[in-house]
Amino acid sequence: MEDTHTEQSALQRISDAAAQIFAEVGFAGARVDEIAKRANVNKATIYYHIGGKETLYAYILQQVFENLVTGVAERIAECHTPEEKLKVYIRSLSVEIQSNPHLPVLMMREFASDYQHLPETIFEEIGYLIELLTGILKEGEQQNAFIHCSPLLIHFMIIGANIFSTAGRSFLEKHNTASLANAQTVYRKGVPQDLIEDIETLVMRAVKKVT
Amino acid sequence: MEDTHTEQSALQRISDAAAQIFAEVGFAGARVDEIAKRANVNKATIYYHIGGKETLYAYILQQVFENLVTGVAERIAECHTPEEKLKVYIRSLSVEIQSNPHLPVLMMREFASDYQHLPETIFEEIGYLIELLTGILKEGEQQNAFIHCSPLLIHFMIIGANIFSTAGRSFLEKHNTASLANAQTVYRKGVPQDLIEDIETLVMRAVKKVT
Amino acid sequence: MEDTHTEQSALQRISDAAAQIFAEVGFAGARVDEIAKRANVNKATIYYHIGGKETLYAYILQQVFENLVTGVAERIAECHTPEEKLKVYIRSLSVEIQSNPHLPVLMMREFASDYQHLPETIFEEIGYLIELLTGILKEGEQQNAFIHCSPLLIHFMIIGANIFSTAGRSFLEKHNTASLANAQTVYRKGVPQDLIEDIETLVMRAVKKVT
Amino acid sequence: MEDTHTEQSALQRISDAAAQIFAEVGFAGARVDEIAKRANVNKATIYYHIGGKETLYAYILQQVFENLVTGVAERIAECHTPEEKLKVYIRSLSVEIQSNPHLPVLMMREFASDYQHLPETIFEEIGYLIELLTGILKEGEQQNAFIHCSPLLIHFMIIGANIFSTAGRSFLEKHNTASLANAQTVYRKGVPQDLIEDIETLVMRAVKKVT
DNA sequence: AATGAATGAGAATTCATTCAT
DNA sequence: TATGAATGAATTCTCATTCAT
Numbered sequence: 001m002e003d004t005h006t007e008q009s010a011l012q013r014i015s016d017a018a019a020q021i022f023a024e025v026g027f028a029g030a031r032v033d034e035i036a037k038r039a040n041v042n043k044a045t046i047y048y049h050i051g052g053k054e055t056l057y058a059y060i061l062q063q064v065f066e067n068l069v070t071g072v073a074e075r076i077a078e079c080h081t082p083e084e085k086l087k088v089y090i091r092s093l094s095v096e097i098q099s100n101p102h103l104p105v106l107m108m109r110e111f112a113s114d115y116q117h118l119p120e121t122i123f124e125e126i127g128y129l130i131e132l133l134t135g136i137l138k139e140g141e142q143q144n145a146f147i148h149c150s151p152l153l154i155h156f157m158i159i160g161a162n163i164f165s166t167a168g169r170s171f172l173e174k175h176n177t178a179s180l181a182n183a184q185t186v187y188r189k190g191v192p193q194d195l196i197e198d199i200e201t202l203v204m205r206a207v208k209k210v211t
Numbered sequence: 212m213e214d215t216h217t218e219q220s221a222l223q224r225i226s227d228a229a230a231q232i233f234a235e236v237g238f239a240g241a242r243v244d245e246i247a248k249r250a251n252v253n254k255a256t257i258y259y260h261i262g263g264k265e266t267l268y269a270y271i272l273q274q275v276f277e278n279l280v281t282g283v284a285e286r287i288a289e290c291h292t293p294e295e296k297l298k299v300y301i302r303s304l305s306v307e308i309q310s311n312p313h314l315p316v317l318m319m320r321e322f323a324s325d326y327q328h329l330p331e332t333i334f335e336e337i338g339y340l341i342e343l344l345t346g347i348l349k350e351g352e353q354q355n356a357f358i359h360c361s362p363l364l365i366h367f368m369i370i371g372a373n374i375f376s377t378a379g380r381s382f383l384e385k386h387n388t389a390s391l392a393n394a395q396t397v398y399r400k401g402v403p404q405d406l407i408e409d410i411e412t413l414v415m416r417a418v419k420k421v422t
Numbered sequence: 423m424e425d426t427h428t429e430q431s432a433l434q435r436i437s438d439a440a441a442q443i444f445a446e447v448g449f450a451g452a453r454v455d456e457i458a459k460r461a462n463v464n465k466a467t468i469y470y471h472i473g474g475k476e477t478l479y480a481y482i483l484q485q486v487f488e489n490l491v492t493g494v495a496e497r498i499a500e501c502h503t504p505e506e507k508l509k510v511y512i513r514s515l516s517v518e519i520q521s522n523p524h525l526p527v528l529m530m531r532e533f534a535s536d537y538q539h540l541p542e543t544i545f546e547e548i549g550y551l552i553e554l555l556t557g558i559l560k561e562g563e564q565q566n567a568f569i570h571c572s573p574l575l576i577h578f579m580i581i582g583a584n585i586f587s588t589a590g591r592s593f594l595e596k597h598n599t600a601s602l603a604n605a606q607t608v609y610r611k612g613v614p615q616d617l618i619e620d621i622e623t624l625v626m627r628a629v630k631k632v633t
Numbered sequence: 634m635e636d637t638h639t640e641q642s643a644l645q646r647i648s649d650a651a652a653q654i655f656a657e658v659g660f661a662g663a664r665v666d667e668i669a670k671r672a673n674v675n676k677a678t679i680y681y682h683i684g685g686k687e688t689l690y691a692y693i694l695q696q697v698f699e700n701l702v703t704g705v706a707e708r709i710a711e712c713h714t715p716e717e718k719l720k721v722y723i724r725s726l727s728v729e730i731q732s733n734p735h736l737p738v739l740m741m742r743e744f745a746s747d748y749q750h751l752p753e754t755i756f757e758e759i760g761y762l763i764e765l766l767t768g769i770l771k772e773g774e775q776q777n778a779f780i781h782c783s784p785l786l787i788h789f790m791i792i793g794a795n796i797f798s799t800a801g802r803s804f805l806e807k808h809n810t811a812s813l814a815n816a817q818t819v820y821r822k823g824v825p826q827d828l829i830e831d832i833e834t835l836v837m838r839a840v841k842k843v844t
Numbered sequence: 845a846a847t848g849a850a851t852g853a854g855a856a857t858t859c860a861t862t863c864a865t
Numbered sequence: 866t867a868t869g870a871a872t873g874a875a876t877t878c879t880c881a882t883t884c885a886t
Contacts, residue, residue, distance in 0.1 A: 044848080628835040664858090
């Protein structure tokens with residue numbers, strides 16, 4: 001009787017629910033019960049399909065990450081100048097974060113808690129990403145186009161700025177106090193596309209040498 | 212007769228231990244038992260003084276935040292030009308984050324989970340901080356010294372960059388894989404002081420108009 | 423393969439054990455651990471099925487009460503004269519109390535603590551019971567068979583008298599002091615059936631007009 | 634500075650608060666913290682003056698009981714005929730209950746929970762009371778004025794009826810549902826004095842032989 | 845493949861009591 | 866005499882996991 005055609009697979013629903021919940025409350029805060037409820041499956045089904053909370057967490061993280069790194073790398077491969085590459089790095093990383101708004105928080109948490117739950121593969125993915133950026137910056141520096149600066153710093157700056165869209169935005173919406181009215185008035189165009197452009201502008205200004 | 216001079220009050224010890232632990236493992240990951248043990252008090256003492264895990268969390272957050280905002284505001288008050296003020300904003304926010312490495316993560320968690328645990332005062336503190344930055348940027352823009360850009364974006368960029376020190380550093384240390392060797396080699400001076408300088412440089416470059 | 427025929431459901435066992443224990447030691451005195459042990463289930467099972475001590479208590483009370491009221495009402499429905507009806511009210515209320523010796527105490531507790539634990543339904547049950555009695559007494563009064571008197575007073579008199587069987591009996595047994603020897607000697611036939619008859623006699627004598 | 638003249642002694646305030654609370658929630662349900670708060674003393678003061686929860690409970694019970702039994706006995710001593718004596722028994726017991734509305738509930742609870750907390754003295758007091766009633770009923774029976782009936786039954790009937798005032802009244806007030814409107818309408822004169830008269834009337838009707 | 849029921853191992857919270865002052 | 870602080874021993878409640886069906 002149920003419309004099983006338009007419904008996603010149980011696995012997919014679990015995955016979606018889990019990603020959301022892990023991001024909202026972290027690994028320890030997540031409740032398997034809650035994930036099951038939100039995924040509309042029986043709790044035991046999660047164990048049947050995936051195996052346990054820990055496994056589920058790794059599964060989610062890995063899945064999301066693979067997409068991200070692959071996406072970024074592919075798009076960069078098509079560019080030629082370091083400047084173009086860096087722009088694409090910023091843009092595509094931003095796009096990925098925007099479409100996986102949970103991700104930065106999930107990662108933050110991991111960074112802050114000694115990576116206790118991260119599967120080894122993920123380190124490699126991240127490593128690859130940073131290596132990519134390092135290459136770009138080095139190349140730009142050698143071409144005298146970029147200043148010398150830390151890839152990790154730039155990376156985190158981009159991420160930080162992007163978090164604004166998830167975090168800051170909802171903050172503004174919920175707590176539109178007098179004291180915040182200004183910030184909101186002064187700068188309100190912030191639809192994601194514009195946001196990414198702004199991030200790009202700022203980061204490029206920060207890195208590019210003025211000629 | 213006890214050496215009460217060198218001993219902090221139980222409340223203080225609880226507060227310290229809690230701040231530490233909440234930052235390490237987040238709200239859900241924290242164990243009241245563990246906090247009590249680290250604070251060297253009986254678990255019930257926490258309940259006597261503060262009232263419960265949730266309350267304790269809010270208490271810690273508030274305390275840490277108050278310090279931060281006060282610190283930043285005070286130091287800015289002493290400056291005159293927008294450029295100086297912005298530099299001080301960057302520096303003092305960075306300093307505060309560096310000395311409360313828990314903070315960004317604690318806040319991220321809140322941003323991601325709809326601020327369910329934040330006492331109202333904290334919003335006011337944050338609001339005040341953003342308002343401060345908004346004023347600085349506006350002033351700079353009016354004096355034709357700064358480009359037009361979102362205060363919140365800048366704010367989060369600074370925070371993001373700072374997270375690098377907490378997160379990225381330990382990440383590098385723990386996962387000194389081949390793929391990361393480069394990033395590390397290229398940029399290794401990173402003692403905190405230098406880090407903050409770098410952040411300042413980058414952000415100022417991003418915001419300041421080139422004349 | 424288990425002998426599920428002779429075994430009651432976990433829920434039923436929980437319910438039985440809880441009714442017993444709540445009656446023995448009251449709400450506050452009851453230990454969830456003890457209920458679980460006596461019901462032969464894991465403590466968590468109680469939480470799974472019912473949800474908590476408070477909820478369990480309400481559940482028990484409601485269940486017991488429904489039975490009582492239904493029982494009384496049914497038996498009265500079969501009578502015709504007010505006198506008969508009143509007798510049946512006394513008898514069946516007494517029978518119900520005797521077979522749920524917990525009940526009066528459970529209720530007393532509620533009466534004394536402002537009914538904080540009672541679900542709304544129970545008030546309706548009690549209301550219905552009193553209404554029943556009110557109708558009987560009114561009818562008898564109109565037929566000039568009964569004196570005018572408060573239904574609630576009569577109701578509580580019946581209950582009070584019945585408590586004797588639970589309370590007084592064990593009191594006599596345990597504290598057969600010299601000072602009580604007399605009361606016991608003078609009146610010792612007290613097997614429940616006789617007791618109920620005596621209650622009936624006394625209450626009917628109190629209410630019925632002498633012609 | 635404080636007006637210590639109009640204030641009762643700490644001991645008295647403790648005693649009052651405890652009596653109230655024990656009645657409301659029973660021994661197990663009572664919280665020393667709560668008693669202290671309501672008595673407006675520091676919790677430790679209770680321990681200093683009295684010694685502990687258990688002791689406090691016994692103290693309260695004993696105090697209340699002594700007054701009651703003494704009061705009843707004295708007033709009966711002044712009467713001559715069994716009928717008069719029984720009336721006085723009913724009246725003075727009722728009066729005592731009305732002015733210690735907690736008492737019946739406290740006792741009910743004890744009766745129901747195997748008297749675990751009752752000090753021995755109290756059994757003697759109760760025994761004496763019942764003995765008194767037994768004597769009255771016996772005498773009346775011998776004079777052919779009363780029917781033969783159980784003293785304990787009568788005793789509990791009186792108590793039960795009196796509970797009406799504490800319990801039933803608040804019940805009516807709080808749950809003035811349609812179904813109860815009738816009981817209330819039909820019988821509403823119930824100011825305590827009238828109530829006691831009604832109880833007297835009913836019990837006397839039940840016991841006295843019609844000549 | 846999926847589920848309702850059940851559970852053991854913990855985690856938060858409560859509470860009578862003590863103690864230094 | 867009185868108290869704020871502290872505590873140990875429960876006690877309630879939670880949660881990841883398993884299991885029979």
